[in-house]
Amino acid sequence: MTTDASAAIARPRRFPQPDRIKEISLLGMIAFSMIVFSFFIDEYPGARFFDRLTTSVVIVAILAVGQSIVIITRNVDLSVGSIVGFTAYLTGDFLATFGSAGPIAAIGIAIVAGAVLGSINGALVAFGGVPAIIATLGTLAVFRTAMGLYAGGIDITVDRLPDWVLEFNQRSVLTIGGFDLTLIFVITIAVVAFFQWFLARVRGGRRLYAIGSNPDAASQAGLPAARLIFLAFLTSGALAGLAGFMYLTRVGTISAAAGAGLELRSVAAAVVGGVSILGGSGTVLGAFLGALLLDELRLSLIRLPAISEFWIEAALGALILVAVVLDATLRKRLNSRWAAEVRRSIGEPAPVTQGIPEGGSADA
Amino acid sequence: MREWARNHRWEVLLVGLLIATTAINIAITPVYLGVGNFINLFGLSVEKIIVAVVMAFVIINGEIDLSVASVMGFSAAVMAALYVGGDVPFVVCVAIAIAAGATAGLLQGLVVIRFGLPSLVVTLAGLIGFRGAARVLLEDTAVGDFPEWFDRLGQQPLLGPLPLAMVIFIVELTIAWIILERGSFGRKVYAIGNSAEVARFAGIGVTGVKLKIFVTSGLVAGLAGVLFAARVGSVRGDLAQFFELDIITIVLLGGVSIFGGSGSMLGVALAIFTVLNIRNGMGLTNVDGLIQTGVIGLLLIGSVLIPNLVQKARQRRSTPAIAHAPP
Numbered sequence: 001m002t003t004d005a006s007a008a009i010a011r012p013r014r015f016p017q018p019d020r021i022k023e024i025s026l027l028g029m030i031a032f033s034m035i036v037f038s039f040f041i042d043e044y045p046g047a048r049f050f051d052r053l054t055t056s057v058v059i060v061a062i063l064a065v066g067q068s069i070v071i072i073t074r075n076v077d078l079s080v081g082s083i084v085g086f087t088a089y090l091t092g093d094f095l096a097t098f099g100s101a102g103p104i105a106a107i108g109i110a111i112v113a114g115a116v117l118g119s120i121n122g123a124l125v126a127f128g129g130v131p132a133i134i135a136t137l138g139t140l141a142v143f144r145t146a147m148g149l150y151a152g153g154i155d156i157t158v159d160r161l162p163d164w165v166l167e168f169n170q171r172s173v174l175t176i177g178g179f180d181l182t183l184i185f186v187i188t189i190a191v192v193a194f195f196q197w198f199l200a201r202v203r204g205g206r207r208l209y210a211i212g213s214n215p216d217a218a219s220q221a222g223l224p225a226a227r228l229i230f231l232a233f234l235t236s237g238a239l240a241g242l243a244g245f246m247y248l249t250r251v252g253t254i255s256a257a258a259g260a261g262l263e264l265r266s267v268a269a270a271v272v273g274g275v276s277i278l279g280g281s282g283t284v285l286g287a288f289l290g291a292l293l294l295d296e297l298r299l300s301l302i303r304l305p306a307i308s309e310f311w312i313e314a315a316l317g318a319l320i321l322v323a324v325v326l327d328a329t330l331r332k333r334l335n336s337r338w339a340a341e342v343r344r345s346i347g348e349p350a351p352v353t354q355g356i357p358e359g360g361s362a363d364a
Numbered sequence: 365m366r367e368w369a370r371n372h373r374w375e376v377l378l379v380g381l382l383i384a385t386t387a388i389n390i391a392i393t394p395v396y397l398g399v400g401n402f403i404n405l406f407g408l409s410v411e412k413i414i415v416a417v418v419m420a421f422v423i424i425n426g427e428i429d430l431s432v433a434s435v436m437g438f439s440a441a442v443m444a445a446l447y448v449g450g451d452v453p454f455v456v457c458v459a460i461a462i463a464a465g466a467t468a469g470l471l472q473g474l475v476v477i478r479f480g481l482p483s484l485v486v487t488l489a490g491l492i493g494f495r496g497a498a499r500v501l502l503e504d505t506a507v508g509d510f511p512e513w514f515d516r517l518g519q520q521p522l523l524g525p526l527p528l529a530m531v532i533f534i535v536e537l538t539i540a541w542i543i544l545e546r547g548s549f550g551r552k553v554y555a556i557g558n559s560a561e562v563a564r565f566a567g568i569g570v571t572g573v574k575l576k577i578f579v580t581s582g583l584v585a586g587l588a589g590v591l592f593a594a595r596v597g598s599v600r601g602d603l604a605q606f607f608e609l610d611i612i613t614i615v616l617l618g619g620v621s622i623f624g625g626s627g628s629m630l631g632v633a634l635a636i637f638t639v640l641n642i643r644n645g646m647g648l649t650n651v652d653g654l655i656q657t658g659v660i661g662l663l664l665i666g667s668v669l670i671p672n673l674v675q676k677a678r679q680r681r682s683t684p685a686i687a688h689a690p691p
Binding site: 076124128129130131133134135137138139140141142144145146148149256260261264267268271277278308310311312313314315316317318320321324325328329 | 430475479480481482484485486488489490491492493494495496497499500503504601606609612613616622623652654655657658659660661662664665668669672673676
C-alpha cells in the first residue's frame with residue numbers, strides 16, 4: 001500500500017493546478033488590457049509607464065502579501081492602513097531626529113514597529129478569541145489615535161528628512177534603455193517570492209491553509225492554530241511596517257491621515273488575485289498580480305484621454321466585481337476538475353454527490 | 365426579571381455603561397442636561413445611527429454591507445446632479461436619489477445571491493464603485509443652494525425640538541424593533557443568520573429575505589445621504605466617506621454577533637446611546653475627536669475581549685474540579 005501512498009503525492013500531469021491557472025489568467029488579463037490600452041494611448045506601454053507602475057504598486061503589493069497570509073487563515077486585517085501611517089510617522093520622526101541613520105536602520109525600525117502592532121492584533125484574535133473583523137476594526141481606530149497622540153498635530157515634512165529618503169524611492173538596481181528596475185520593486189519581488197515559497201513549500205505555510213480551510217479539523221489534528229494565527233497577524237503587521245517605510249520615501253509628508261483606506265485596497269488586491277475571503281485558498285503571487293492588475297488599470301485609465309479621472313474609481317469597483325464573479329464561477333469548475341484528476345491518479349472512485357442546495361457551499 | 369437579565373447579560377452591561385457615562389457627563393459639565401445639548405448629541409450623527417439600525421438586520425442575517433457610506437454619497441450625488449441639471453422638480457430629485465440607493469442595494473444583493481459570493485467582497489467592490497460613481501456625477505464640485513424648504517427640513521425642528529431626521533430615526537427604531545423581535549420576518553432573519561442551510565431546509569425563502577434586507581440597506585443609506593445633504597446644506601463627492609466603520613462599530617458594540625444569528629434591537633439602541641453619550645461628553649469637555657475615535661475602538665475590542673477572558677478564567681477554575689471527579 002505504500003506505493004499507492006507515494007502515488008498520491010505525485011501530481012497529476014494532465015491538468016494544471018487551479019492556482020496556477022488563476023495566476024496565468026491574471027498575467028493574461030494584465031497583458032490583454034495593456035494591449036487594448038496601447039491602441040488609445042500614445043507611447044504606451046513604454047519605459048515611463050513601466051517605471052511609474054513598478055514604483056507605485058509596491059505599497060499595496062506588500063500589504064496584499066500580508067493581507068493574503070491573514071485571509072488564508074480565515075481572518076482579515078483591517079488595521080494595516082493605520083499601521084502604515086503609524087510606522088511611516090515613527091520612521092520619519094526617527095530619521096528627522098537622527099539624520100545620520102541609514103536606510104537599513106530605518107527599515108528595521110519600521111518593520112519592528114509594524115510587527116509589534118501586528119502582534120497586538122494577533123494576540124487579540126488568537127488568544128483573546130476576538131473575531132478578526134472586530135479586533136482589527138478596533139485597532140484601526142486605536143492605532144490611528146495612538147499615532148495622532150504621538151504626532152501631536154505636527155506633520156513630518158520633507159525638509160526635516162535626510163536627503164536620501166526621497167531618492168531611495170528612485171534608487172535603481174539595473175537600467176536597461178529607459179527601464180529602471182528600482183530597489184523598492186526588487187524588495188517587493190523578494191518579499192513576494194519568499195512568501196510564495198514559504199506558503200507553498202514549508203510546513204508552517206501549509207498549515208496556514210489547513211487552518212483556514214477547516215479550523216476545527218486543523219485543531220483536532222493537533223495543529224497549533226492559535227500560535228500560527230498570531231504569527232500570521234504579526235507578519236501582516238511587519239509587512240505593513242515595511243510598506244510604511246516605503247510610504248514615507250514615496251510621499252515624504254506624513255500627516256495624521258496617512259495611509260487611511262489602504263486596508264480596503266489591500267483586501268481588494270488579494271481578492272482580485274484569487275485569495276478566497278473564506279480562507280484556505282489562494283496564493284501570495286496571485287495577490288501580488290491582483291495588486292499589479294488594479295494599479296496597471298488605474299494608471300492606464302488616468303492616461304486615457306477619452307475618460308475623465310473621475311471615472312477611475314467607478315471603473316475599478318466594477319472591475320473588482322467582475323473579477324470576483326468570474327473567479328467564483330470558473331474556480332468552482334476548475335476545482336472539481338482538479339479533484340477528479342487527483343482522484344483518478346490515486347485510483348479512488350468519485351464520491352457520490354448528493355443534491356446540495358444552491359449556494360450551500362459558497363467556496364469560491 | 366432575573367431570567368430576562370440572565371438572557372440579556374449584554375444589554376444589562378450596556379445599561380450600566382450608559383448610566384455610568386451619563387453620571388460622569390452630568391458631573392463634568394452642567395451643559396449636558398440641557399435640551400439643546402440632547403438635540404446636539406443626536407444631531408451630529410443622526411444619519412449614521414439611521415443606517416446602523418438597518419446594518420443590525422444585515423449582520424444578524426449573516427451578511428455585511430461595507431458599501432453604506434458610499435451609497436449615502438452616491439444618492440446625495442444623484443440628487444445634487446439632477447438638481448444642477450435643472451429640469452426636474454426638486455421633490456422628484458429626492459425621490460430618484462432614494463430610489464438610486466435602493467437600486468444599489470438591489471444590485472449588490474442580486475450578485476451575492478446569484479453567485480454565492482461573500483457579501484464582504486461584493487460590498488467592498490460596492491464601496492469603491494459607488495464612491496466612484498458619486499465622483500463621476502459631481503467631479504470636484506460642491507453643490508449647494510438647495511430649495512429653502514429642503515434646508516429647513518434638515519436644520520430646523522419639526523416636531524417639538526426634534527428635526528426631521530430624528531423623527532425618522534425614532535420611527536425607524538420602533539418599526540425595526542417590531543419587525544425583528546415581534547414578527548415572523550425577524551425570526552427568519554435570525555434563523556438564516558444561524559445557518560442559511562438549515563433555514564433553507566426548514567422551508568424559509570432565504571434568498572428573498574436576504575434580497576429584501578440588502579434593498580432596505582441601500583434604501584435607508586440613500587435616505588440617510590439625502591438627510592445628510594439637507595443638514596449640511598451642500599453635497600460633495602466625498603460625502604459620508606469612511607462612515608461605514610463607525611456604523612459597523614455601533615452595531616457590534618450593541619452585542620450583535622459578527623457571525624450572524626444573534627443580537628437585539630435593544631442592544632443596538634443602547635449602543636447608539638452609549639457611543640453618542642461618550643462622544644458628547646468628551647466633546648463637551650473638549651477632548652479631541654481623534655481620542656474619541658480611539659476610545660470607541662478600545663470599547664469595541666473590550667466589549668468582546670473582556671467577556672471572553674472572564675469566561676476563560678471561569679473555565680480554568682472549574683476544570684480541576686472535573687479532573688478530580690470520580691470516574
